[in-house]
Amino acid sequence: MRLKCPLCGDRDRREFYYYGAEDYLHRPAEGAPLADWDNYLHLRDNPAGMTRDLWYHEAGCAQWLCVTRNTVTHEISGVKLVAERTK
Amino acid sequence: MRYSGLKVITQGLFGNAGWTPAWRDPAPKAEYDAIIIGGGGHGLATAYYLAKNHGLTNVAVLEKSHIGSGNIGRNTTIVRANYFLPGNSEFYSHSLKLWEGMEADLNYNVMHSQRGLINLFHSDGQRDAFVRRGNAMINQGDDAILLDREGVREHLPYLDFEQTRFPIYGGLLHPRGGSARHDAVAWGYARGADQRGVDLIQNCEVTGIDIANGKVVGVQTTRGAIRAKKVGIIVAGRSSQVAAMAGMRLPIESHILQAFVTEGLKPVINHVVSFGMGHFYISQSDKGGLVFGGDLDFYASYASRGNLPMVEHVMEAGMTLMPMIGRAKVLRSWGGIMDMSPDGSPIIDKTHIDGLFIDCGWNYGGFKAVPASGWCMAHLMATGESHEVARKFRLDRFATGHLLDEEGTGSQHNLH
Numbered sequence: 001m002r003l004k005c006p007l008c009g010d011r012d013r014r015e016f017y018y019y020g021a022e023d024y025l026h027r028p029a030e031g032a033p034l035a036d037w038d039n040y041l042h043l044r045d046n047p048a049g050m051t052r053d054l055w056y057h058e059a060g061c062a063q064w065l066c067v068t069r070n071t072v073t074h075e076i077s078g079v080k081l082v083a084e085r086t087k
Numbered sequence: 088m089r090y091s092g093l094k095v096i097t098q099g100l101f102g103n104a105g106w107t108p109a110w111r112d113p114a115p116k117a118e119y120d121a122i123i124i125g126g127g128g129h130g131l132a133t134a135y136y137l138a139k140n141h142g143l144t145n146v147a148v149l150e151k152s153h154i155g156s157g158n159i160g161r162n163t164t165i166v167r168a169n170y171f172l173p174g175n176s177e178f179y180s181h182s183l184k185l186w187e188g189m190e191a192d193l194n195y196n197v198m199h200s201q202r203g204l205i206n207l208f209h210s211d212g213q214r215d216a217f218v219r220r221g222n223a224m225i226n227q228g229d230d231a232i233l234l235d236r237e238g239v240r241e242h243l244p245y246l247d248f249e250q251t252r253f254p255i256y257g258g259l260l261h262p263r264g265g266s267a268r269h270d271a272v273a274w275g276y277a278r279g280a281d282q283r284g285v286d287l288i289q290n291c292e293v294t295g296i297d298i299a300n301g302k303v304v305g306v307q308t309t310r311g312a313i314r315a316k317k318v319g320i321i322v323a324g325r326s327s328q329v330a331a332m333a334g335m336r337l338p339i340e341s342h343i344l345q346a347f348v349t350e351g352l353k354p355v356i357n358h359v360v361s362f363g364m365g366h367f368y369i370s371q372s373d374k375g376g377l378v379f380g381g382d383l384d385f386y387a388s389y390a391s392r393g394n395l396p397m398v399e400h401v402m403e404a405g406m407t408l409m410p411m412i413g414r415a416k417v418l419r420s421w422g423g424i425m426d427m428s429p430d431g432s433p434i435i436d437k438t439h440i441d442g443l444f445i446d447c448g449w450n451y452g453g454f455k456a457v458p459a460s461g462w463c464m465a466h467l468m469a470t471g472e473s474h475e476v477a478r479k480f481r482l483d484r485f486a487t488g489h490l491l492d493e494e495g496t497g498s499q500h501n502l503h
Contacts, residue, residue: 001394014396018386020340020499038486041498042338042429046327048389055386071341071389 004079007061015059021045022052022066025082048072054082090194109274110154110281115288118314119147121468122306124293124329125322126150128159128269129446129453131276131287132461133321133468135193138283140462141469146285147315149308151292155273158323158453161423163346163380165359165370166455167204167264169231171223174479174491175432180227181476182459183263189458195275197267198373204264204359205234205242207408209253213363217259224261232260243360246409253364253407266359266370272457296332296443303333303442319444319468324389324424326447333440337447338429338485340500343384343422344451345393347401349415351375360408367404369412377415379405383425383451385501393422425451431503432491435463436473436482444468445482450503 001013021044028036045051049072055065066085068078088094088107098105121137123130126148137143150156168183170176190197208214221231239258240248248255281287288310295307296318305314320329330337352375361368369379381401384393398420405412428434428448433456435446446464449456463477473480479491485498496502 012396013394018501020501021387034486039336042485043336044327044338044340044500045331045336046340046387048325048328048341051387053387071387074388074390074394 001074001076003055003065003067003076005057005060005063005065006079006081007063008057011057011060015057016065017056017058019054019056022054024054025066050077090196109278110287113286113288115147115149115291115308115310115313116286118305119286120145120315121317121319122146122313122315123148123319123321124306125157125320126154126277126287126289127157127321127323128155128273128276128457129323129449129460129464130319130321131155131273131280132457133319133446133464134280134285134461135276135283136461136465137469138280138285140465143469144284147313148280148285148287149291149293149306149313150287150289153289154277154287155270158423158425159269159273159457161346161421162269162454163368163370163378164266164269164372164454165204165264165368166199166267167261167359168227168229168455169204169206169220169224169259169261169264170493171220172491172493175493176223176227178459178463178476178480179455180229181462182456183229185458185462186267186455187263189272189275193275193279195271195278197271197275199265199267200373201263201265202358202370203242204261204361205239205258206261206361206363207239207258208256208363210256214256221259230262232262234258234260242358245355245411247407250407253362264359268373269454276457276461293329293332296329298333298440298443301441303440317442317444317468319446319464321446321464323447323449323453324426326426326445330445333438333443335438338434339426339448340387341389342386342425342427342501343388343390343393344380344425345384345397345401345420345422346378346380347417347420348372349377350418352377352415362404362408364407365400365404367401367408369405376418377412383427383501384422387500389424391422391424393420423451425449427500427503429485429498429500430490430492431494431496433460433480434482435460435467435477435480437467437471438482
């Protein structure tokens with residue numbers, strides 16, 4: 001599997017560190033109820049199909065990436081910088 | 088039909104024409120007392136113990152493909168009880184005892200072989216951790232023997248003891264650990280459940296879970312609707328999709344774990360060996376193939392096949408540990424779908440929906456747990472109360488903070 005980093009281009013999967021579902025981008029506000037924190041930290045949709053997850057370009061530009069990916073075929077249909085996405 | 092040595096001999100004399108199917112192939116009834124979704128090892132064991140321990144025989148096991156076509160049919164067959172944390176420790180201890188009586192209980196040869204399991208360590212820190220683990224195992228009533236370097240050499244003379252990168256300091260020997268024939272475990276439980284009246288319904292995929300007023304009332308399947316007041320979800324890698332039919336999100340992310348088998352060789356590896364530097368573990372099957380595996384592929388996947396970087400990593404680990412393995416040809420590899428929980432421990436619990444139960448999150452250690460998982464899930468479904476050895480496998484433990492992080496690797500799904 002290869003990921004196309006928006007800054008570095010097409011790179012080997014081994015340059016990247018996988019973090020998990022993009023749920024990690026939706027941090028609950030301070031004082032949010034316990035259920036929200038459980039959702040954010042632990043509970044996942046875990047789809048067999050299209051998903052969005054976070055990868056860190058560890059051996060490259062050190063950017064966090066939001067990757068749109070099919071978990072059944074490993075096809076990657078989009079890679080965005082997390083930094084630009086949340087601006 | 089009861090199996091015996093005499094039966095094998097007499098059938099052999101008469102052309103093996105008298106064997107009968109090991110289980111029936113019934114059509115689904117309109118209603119059951121309990122439905123188990125998933126005809127794998129855990130689901131079949133649950134059905135068997137529901138019938139045997141609790142007298143609940145009006146039970147159906149619904150399997151979308153054929154019996155034993157999931158992870159029970161594609162794993163590395165290791166059986167052990169070398170856990171440390173209270174909660175895990177007593178559960179796997181219970182499981183190992185059930186393994187030891189399984190063949191007599193099921194009247195089925197599952198080729199359970201207690202050949203001994205050795206976990207190697209490569210530093211003082213790892214040794215301290217294994218001393219502590221060994222003491223925990225002995226306190227639980229299981230067995231553990233600490234081997235020094237020479238002790239390991241006596242058992243495993245073929246390892247590379249001269250390497251400098253991961254020098255072998257010693258190993259923790261678990262004599263009652265070993266392996267079993269994975270398919271036979273599924274077939275033995277299937278036959279045992281069927282003989283007690285459980286309907287095993289194959290090629291029957293569950294497409295919906297019917298809920299009325301917060302209570303489960305049945306399921307929709309590709310072979311029609313079936314009513315039941317109790318439904319157990321026991322579907323390993325597909326837990327998230329089945330739970331979603333009941334509107335639930337689980338603390339599960341599915342990952343691929345690869346394993347490999349070489350061509351058949353003469354007996355060369357007697358034990359199950361695990362290499363502490365990575366997740367490399369190896370044993371030899373009764374057919375002669377070396378069976379080995381390593382880490383997850385580390386990202387969510389349902390592909391049922393792995394990627395090459397992890398193949399390379401596993402081969403490197405094998406070559407580092409035992410250079411002789413380089414002479415063996417790998418015949419095949421496969422990737423199984425593992426339902427990874429954030430703390431690496433399983434879940435056997437009720438859900439918030441009355442009558443709906445779930446048994447999932449076995450990460451990549453589900454095989455050794457098959458008998459105790461079935462035993463405890465059956466207890467939970469029959470009585471409504473958790474079994475005492477599975478009381479900590481709670482669905483809400485992440486919300487409440489009562490984690491069972493055996494490895495201490497944190498709360499990310501892929502790290503366990």
